[in-house]
Amino acid sequence: MPGPIVVINPNSNQAVTDGLDAALEAFRLPGGPGIECLTLAEGPFGIESQLDSDSVVLPLARLVQGRPDAGAFVIACYSDPGLDACRSVTKRPVFGIQESGVLTALARADLFGIIAIAEASVARHRRFMARMGVLGRLAAEIPLNMSVDESARGEKTFERLVEVGGALKARGAGAVILGCAGMARHRPGLEAELGVPVIDPTQAAVAMAMGTLLAG
Amino acid sequence: MPGPIVVINPNSNQAVTDGLDAALEAFRLPGGPGIECLTLAEGPFGIESQLDSDSVVLPLARLVQGRPDAGAFVIACYSDPGLDACRSVTKRPVFGIQESGVLTALARADLFGIIAIAEASVARHRRFMARMGVLGRLAAEIPLNMSVDESARGEKTFERLVEVGGALKARGAGAVILGCAGMARHRPGLEAELGVPVIDPTQAAVAMAMGTLLAG
Amino acid sequence: MPGPIVVINPNSNQAVTDGLDAALEAFRLPGGPGIECLTLAEGPFGIESQLDSDSVVLPLARLVQGRPDAGAFVIACYSDPGLDACRSVTKRPVFGIQESGVLTALARADLFGIIAIAEASVARHRRFMARMGVLGRLAAEIPLNMSVDESARGEKTFERLVEVGGALKARGAGAVILGCAGMARHRPGLEAELGVPVIDPTQAAVAMAMGTLLAG
Amino acid sequence: MPGPIVVINPNSNQAVTDGLDAALEAFRLPGGPGIECLTLAEGPFGIESQLDSDSVVLPLARLVQGRPDAGAFVIACYSDPGLDACRSVTKRPVFGIQESGVLTALARADLFGIIAIAEASVARHRRFMARMGVLGRLAAEIPLNMSVDESARGEKTFERLVEVGGALKARGAGAVILGCAGMARHRPGLEAELGVPVIDPTQAAVAMAMGTLLAG
Amino acid sequence: MPGPIVVINPNSNQAVTDGLDAALEAFRLPGGPGIECLTLAEGPFGIESQLDSDSVVLPLARLVQGRPDAGAFVIACYSDPGLDACRSVTKRPVFGIQESGVLTALARADLFGIIAIAEASVARHRRFMARMGVLGRLAAEIPLNMSVDESARGEKTFERLVEVGGALKARGAGAVILGCAGMARHRPGLEAELGVPVIDPTQAAVAMAMGTLLAG
Amino acid sequence: MPGPIVVINPNSNQAVTDGLDAALEAFRLPGGPGIECLTLAEGPFGIESQLDSDSVVLPLARLVQGRPDAGAFVIACYSDPGLDACRSVTKRPVFGIQESGVLTALARADLFGIIAIAEASVARHRRFMARMGVLGRLAAEIPLNMSVDESARGEKTFERLVEVGGALKARGAGAVILGCAGMARHRPGLEAELGVPVIDPTQAAVAMAMGTLLAG
Structure with a gap:
C-alpha cells in the first residue's frame, strides 16, 4: 500500500x-x-x-x-x-x-449547481470552471453570503442551504455541490431535503x- | 452501510x-x-x-x-x-x-487520450463525449484494432497498448484511459511505461x- | 425513383x-x-x-x-x-x-425555442442537443405539461401552444419547434399567431x- | 400553393x-x-x-x-x-x-467535410460556420484550387474531387459537402466513389x- | 512614422x-x-x-x-x-x-455587457460575437431603445445609460461597452456612476x- | 493626466x-x-x-x-x-x-499562433487561454525550445523564429504572437519575413x- x-x-x-x-x-x-x-x-x-x-x-x-x-x-x-x-x-x-467536486457532480446529473459561501468567490470559481471547460453544464452558483467561519458554526446555515439549494434546483440543477470545505456535516440532511445528490467536494x-x- | x-x-x-x-x-x-x-x-x-x-x-x-x-x-x-x-x-x-473514466482523467491532466479496442467504437464514444461537453479536452482516441476477446487474451496486447499510448502522448495527452472494461491488468505496467497516469475506467x-x- | x-x-x-x-x-x-x-x-x-x-x-x-x-x-x-x-x-x-427539426430551425433563426409536451422530456432533449453541439443556439425549451394523448386531442392545446410559444419568443426564439410528432395540425395557426416560423419536425x-x- | x-x-x-x-x-x-x-x-x-x-x-x-x-x-x-x-x-x-448544406450534412454524419473551390474561400466559410456555431463538427475543409469556371467545365474536376473527398474521409468526415453552386452533376458519381453521403448545397x-x- | x-x-x-x-x-x-x-x-x-x-x-x-x-x-x-x-x-x-470594443472589455472583466441603442441591432451584434467566439463571456446586451440621433442628443440619454448599465451589472457584467459610435462623451460619467470600466469602442x-x- | x-x-x-x-x-x-x-x-x-x-x-x-x-x-x-x-x-x-497579446491578435486574424520559448510553458498558456474561452481561435502554439535568456541573446533566435512562425502559418495562423516578454526587437523583421501581423505582447x-x- x-x-x-x-x-x-x-x-x-x-x-x-x-x-x-x-x-x-x-x-x-x-x-x-x-x-x-x-x-x-x-x-x-x-x-x-x-x-x-x-x-x-x-x-x-x-x-x-x-x-x-x-x-x-x-x-x-x-x-x-x-x-x-x-x-x-x-x-x-x-x-x-473544486475540480473533484465538479467532476463528481458531472457523473450524477446533466446540470449541476454550486452553493458558494460568499459572493466574492463566485467569479473566482467561474474562472476555474471556464478553464476546465465545464461552464456549459453549470446551472448556477449562488452564494450563502456568510463567512466561512459563520457558515461552519451558524445555526441558520442549514436553513439557508436548503433555500439556496432549492433555488439551484429551480434553475435546473440535478446535483448540488457544497462550494466550501467546511459544510460536509450538512450533506446528508441537505440531500434528503432537496431530493437530488449533494456533493461534499472534499x-x-x-x-x-x-x-x-x-x-x- | x-x-x-x-x-x-x-x-x-x-x-x-x-x-x-x-x-x-x-x-x-x-x-x-x-x-x-x-x-x-x-x-x-x-x-x-x-x-x-x-x-x-x-x-x-x-x-x-x-x-x-x-x-x-x-x-x-x-x-x-x-x-x-x-x-x-x-x-x-x-x-x-466511460463517463467515470473521462471525468477521472480530467482530474489528472489538461488533455486526455483514449485507447479504444476497435475503430468502430470511436465514433460512438465521440458522440457520448460530445453530449458530456468534454471534447475540448480530448487529445485523441486511437483504436488498437483488436476484438474485445483478442485484447483480453492476446499476447501482443501490451506491446500495442504502449504503441497507441505513446501516440496519444505525442498528441498532447497527459493521461490515458483504457477504453474497454477488460484491460485493467495492463494498467500498472502501461502507466510505468508511459510515465503518465493510465486510468482503468471500471x-x-x-x-x-x-x-x-x-x-x- | x-x-x-x-x-x-x-x-x-x-x-x-x-x-x-x-x-x-x-x-x-x-x-x-x-x-x-x-x-x-x-x-x-x-x-x-x-x-x-x-x-x-x-x-x-x-x-x-x-x-x-x-x-x-x-x-x-x-x-x-x-x-x-x-x-x-x-x-x-x-x-x-428531433435532429431534423432542430437543423431546420437553425436555417430560419439565430435562436430557436422548443415546445415540449412534458417536463420529463426536456432533459432527454437537452442531452441530444448537447451531443449535436447546438445548445448555444437554443433560446429555451418549455413544456406544455400535457400527455402526448391529451395534447393530440385536447381543446385547450392551441391556447397553451400560443402561451408557451409567446414565452419562447420573449426569451429570444426567432423560430419555434413543435417538440412532438403529434401537433402538426396546429402548425399553420400557431405560426400565424406567433409571427415567427413554426416547425413541425416530422x-x-x-x-x-x-x-x-x-x-x- | x-x-x-x-x-x-x-x-x-x-x-x-x-x-x-x-x-x-x-x-x-x-x-x-x-x-x-x-x-x-x-x-x-x-x-x-x-x-x-x-x-x-x-x-x-x-x-x-x-x-x-x-x-x-x-x-x-x-x-x-x-x-x-x-x-x-x-x-x-x-x-x-452554405447554411443549408451544412445543416443537411449534420443530419447525415457526426463530422462533415467540405470541398472548397479555392483556398481563398476557406477562411470566409470558416467565419460563417463560426457564426453558426458548428465548427465543432467540421472535420476539415480542403480546396480543389480551381476557379469556379474551371471547376464547372474542367475534365480533371472529378478526379480532383475524389482525391479531396478521400482526404476529408481520412480526417473523419462522414459526409461531404460540395462547397460551390456549380458541381451538382458530380454528386452521384462522387457519392458512389467515396461511399459516404455527398451533399449538393443548392x-x-x-x-x-x-x-x-x-x-x- | x-x-x-x-x-x-x-x-x-x-x-x-x-x-x-x-x-x-x-x-x-x-x-x-x-x-x-x-x-x-x-x-x-x-x-x-x-x-x-x-x-x-x-x-x-x-x-x-x-x-x-x-x-x-x-x-x-x-x-x-x-x-x-x-x-x-x-x-x-x-x-x-465592435470587435475592438469587445476585445478591450475582455481585458477588463470576466463577463461584459453591452448597451445597444435599438433592439433591432441586438441580433446583428450577437451574430458577430458568435463569429468571434466570445458569447461565453457576454453577460447580456440591453438596448436603450432610442434612435442613434436621439441618443446622440437626448437629455435623458445619461439617465437611461445608468439604468441599462445597472441592469447589465446585475446580470454579472464586470465591464460595460457603449454599443454605438456616438456616446463617448457619456463614458467618464457613466464609469463613475457604475463603478465598473465603461468602454467607448471607438x-x-x-x-x-x-x-x-x-x-x- | x-x-x-x-x-x-x-x-x-x-x-x-x-x-x-x-x-x-x-x-x-x-x-x-x-x-x-x-x-x-x-x-x-x-x-x-x-x-x-x-x-x-x-x-x-x-x-x-x-x-x-x-x-x-x-x-x-x-x-x-x-x-x-x-x-x-x-x-x-x-x-x-498574454491576455493583451491574444486579444490584440484576435483583432488581426481569424486564427492566431503563438511562438513559445519552451515546451514547458505551452500547457500553462493553454490553461490560461481555456479560461479566456479563446482556444477555438488558436491555430497552434509551438515552442522555440530555448531558455528565456538564450532567446534574448542568441544569434540563431531570429532564424528559429522564422521557422516556427512559418509552421504556425502552415497551420492556419493569420497572426503570430511572440510568447515572451523579451523578443520585441525581432518583431518588425519577423513580420516582414512572415507577411502576417506579428504581435509583441508587451x-x-x-x-x-x-x-x-x-x-x-
Whole structure:
C-alpha cells in the first residue's frame, strides 16, 4: 500500500481541519489508504479573497515537497489554490476539491449547481470552471453570503442551504455541490431535503484519491 | 452501510467479468461497501456494434430494478449502454465506466487520450463525449484494432497498448484511459511505461461509487 | 425513383400515425417519393419515459432491416429513439425528427425555442442537443405539461401552444419547434399567431428525406 | 400553393445558372412548388473574393424585394452573400446554400467535410460556420484550387474531387459537402466513389424550401 | 512614422463624426500617429437596419483603397460594416469598433455587457460575437431603445445609460461597452456612476490602431 | 493626466527589463502617459516553471499596492502571473501581456499562433487561454525550445523564429504572437519575413493601457 492521502486545509482554522477529519472518518477503512488531515500553518484564518488564495500557493508546494511518503494529496479549499504548483513539484496525484467536486457532480446529473459561501468567490470559481471547460453544464452558483467561519458554526446555515439549494434546483440543477470545505456535516440532511445528490467536494476528492491508490 | 456496488458486465463473456472481479479485488475493504461483479445473461458475447450496445439496455434496466438491495451500480462497458435507462428506474447512483473514466482523467491532466479496442467504437464514444461537453479536452482516441476477446487474451496486447499510448502522448495527452472494461491488468505496467497516469475506467467508476456510499 | 420514405411512429397509438399521415399529405407529389406511415406494433401507447424510448430501439432496427425496398426512413418520435441503431443497420438515410427539426430551425433563426409536451422530456432533449453541439443556439425549451394523448386531442392545446410559444419568443426564439410528432395540425395557426416560423419536425424530416431521394 | 422557389445565382455566369437549373430538374414535381433559377444581372462573372461577395448584397436584396410573388428564396452561392440583407426585407423564407448544406450534412454524419473551390474561400466559410456555431463538427475543409469556371467545365474536376473527398474521409468526415453552386452533376458519381453521403448545397437548400412551402 | 489613423463614420451624420473627433482629441499626441475622422458621403443618415449596414460596405472598401497614405483604418459603426471587405483590399490594419470594443472589455472583466441603442441591432451584434467566439463571456446586451440621433442628443440619454448599465451589472457584467459610435462623451460619467470600466469602442479601436503603428 | 503606466518585469533579469524599455520607447509621447519599466527585485532570474510563476504573485501584488500614483499596470511575463491578485488590490487597470497579446491578435486574424520559448510553458498558456474561452481561435502554439535568456541573446533566435512562425502559418495562423516578454526587437523583421501581423505582447498591453488612460 502506498502512503496516506494527505488532505491539506490551506487555512489555519483548526476547526475547519477538524471538520474535514470528521467528514472523512468513514473513508478510513482497514487495509485502505490512510487519510491524514493537516492545517497549513502559514495559511490565513480563512481564505476569502484572491490574495488569501494566492498566499498559500508556495507554502502548499513546500508542504507537498516535504511529504515524499504521501500517496496522494488533496487541497481542501474550494478555490483549489496551488493546484498547478503542487502538481509541478510531485509525480503523485494532487486533487483539488473544486475540480473533484465538479467532476463528481458531472457523473450524477446533466446540470449541476454550486452553493458558494460568499459572493466574492463566485467569479473566482467561474474562472476555474471556464478553464476546465465545464461552464456549459453549470446551472448556477449562488452564494450563502456568510463567512466561512459563520457558515461552519451558524445555526441558520442549514436553513439557508436548503433555500439556496432549492433555488439551484429551480434553475435546473440535478446535483448540488457544497462550494466550501467546511459544510460536509450538512450533506446528508441537505440531500434528503432537496431530493437530488449533494456533493461534499472534499469527500469527492478523497474518493478519487482512494481510487488512484487502490488501483495500485 | 448501504448495499453493495453492483458492477454489471453487459456482455455474456464470463472471462471479462472475472477480469473485472480481479481488477476490483483491491477495492474490497473491510467495513467498506461490497463489490459484486455480475454477467448480464442476456448480453451478447461481446459489445462491438451499436446494436450490441442497444440490445442490453432493457436487460440492464431490469437487472437494476431487480436489485433494490444494491447501494450503487456500475455499467462496465465502455459504451455506457443503458446509462439513461438505468438512472430512470432507480434513485441510487448509476455510474457508466466511460463517463467515470473521462471525468477521472480530467482530474489528472489538461488533455486526455483514449485507447479504444476497435475503430468502430470511436465514433460512438465521440458522440457520448460530445453530449458530456468534454471534447475540448480530448487529445485523441486511437483504436488498437483488436476484438474485445483478442485484447483480453492476446499476447501482443501490451506491446500495442504502449504503441497507441505513446501516440496519444505525442498528441498532447497527459493521461490515458483504457477504453474497454477488460484491460485493467495492463494498467500498472502501461502507466510505468508511459510515465503518465493510465486510468482503468471500471476502477474509476467503482471509486466514484465508493465515494458516494462512504459519504453516507 | 428509389423506394418510399418510410415514416415510423414508434408508439402504438394509431391516432398519432393517422395524424402524421394527414400532416404529410401535401408532401406526396406525383413523381416524387412515396411516403408511408407505419405504426410500430411493439411500441408502447405513448413514449413518455426514457424506458419507453429505449424499448423501441431494437424493434425499430428490425423494422428498418425488414424494409430493403425503402428509400429513406424517418423516426417520428421527438426523442429520436433508435437513431444510431437504425443508421448502423442500413446504408440508406435515416432521419430523426428531433435532429431534423432542430437543423431546420437553425436555417430560419439565430435562436430557436422548443415546445415540449412534458417536463420529463426536456432533459432527454437537452442531452441530444448537447451531443449535436447546438445548445448555444437554443433560446429555451418549455413544456406544455400535457400527455402526448391529451395534447393530440385536447381543446385547450392551441391556447397553451400560443402561451408557451409567446414565452419562447420573449426569451429570444426567432423560430419555434413543435417538440412532438403529434401537433402538426396546429402548425399553420400557431405560426400565424406567433409571427415567427413554426416547425413541425416530422415535416422537416420528410423534407430532408425528399431532398436526399430527389438528388438521385 | 404559394409562389415559386426563386433560386438566385448571384454571379452573372449563365452557365452556372443553367447547371443549377439542371441540378434541380428532379425537384420540379407536379403539384409541388415551382423552381425558378435566375442569374443576378449585376453580379460579377464569378464570386471569388470577399469584395465579389459583398458586391451582390444590395442587388440581391432588391431582387428579393421585387418578387412579392415568390414563395421562398435560395441564394445559390456558397458564401451565402446577402443572407441577412435578404432576410431583413422579406418575411418569406430565405435559404443560403452554405447554411443549408451544412445543416443537411449534420443530419447525415457526426463530422462533415467540405470541398472548397479555392483556398481563398476557406477562411470566409470558416467565419460563417463560426457564426453558426458548428465548427465543432467540421472535420476539415480542403480546396480543389480551381476557379469556379474551371471547376464547372474542367475534365480533371472529378478526379480532383475524389482525391479531396478521400482526404476529408481520412480526417473523419462522414459526409461531404460540395462547397460551390456549380458541381451538382458530380454528386452521384462522387457519392458512389467515396461511399459516404455527398451533399449538393443548392439541392439541400431547395429541399428545405420545399419543406417550408409544402407544410402550408 | 506611418500615415494617420483614418477613422471612418459610415453614416452621413456629420454630428456623429464631430462627436468622434472630440472623443479622440486626447489620443492625438505630438509624435504619435495622426487621427483623421471622415464622414462617408455615401452612407445613410444613420445605420439602423441590416440594409443600412450592408449599403456602406462597398463605399467603405473604396474609401480604404483610395487612401494608400493611411497607416490604419477604424470603421466607426458598432455593426462593423465592411470589416471583411476593407481587410481584403489593404494590407494595413483595419479595426472594427465592435470587435475592438469587445476585445478591450475582455481585458477588463470576466463577463461584459453591452448597451445597444435599438433592439433591432441586438441580433446583428450577437451574430458577430458568435463569429468571434466570445458569447461565453457576454453577460447580456440591453438596448436603450432610442434612435442613434436621439441618443446622440437626448437629455435623458445619461439617465437611461445608468439604468441599462445597472441592469447589465446585475446580470454579472464586470465591464460595460457603449454599443454605438456616438456616446463617448457619456463614458467618464457613466464609469463613475457604475463603478465598473465603461468602454467607448471607438477609443478602444483607436488605441489598438495606435499600438500597431507605434510598434513600428 | 493620470499617473504612469508601470510595466513590471517579474523576473530579476535586468537585461529583460532593459529590452522592455527599449521596445516601449516609441510609446512614450509628449502629453501621453509615462511608461516606467521596473524589475521585480524578488523575482527569479527567469520564469520558466509553474513555481517560478507562482513565486512572484505576492511580490507583484505588493508592488502594485505600493504604487498608488500609477495610472495602470502591465505584468510583463507571458504567463500573466499574479493577474488576479493584482486586480484584486487596485481599482486601476492591470493588463497581462498574454491576455493583451491574444486579444490584440484576435483583432488581426481569424486564427492566431503563438511562438513559445519552451515546451514547458505551452500547457500553462493553454490553461490560461481555456479560461479566456479563446482556444477555438488558436491555430497552434509551438515552442522555440530555448531558455528565456538564450532567446534574448542568441544569434540563431531570429532564424528559429522564422521557422516556427512559418509552421504556425502552415497551420492556419493569420497572426503570430511572440510568447515572451523579451523578443520585441525581432518583431518588425519577423513580420516582414512572415507577411502576417506579428504581435509583441508587451506592446499590445501598453497600447491597451494607453487607451484606457487617454480615454480619461
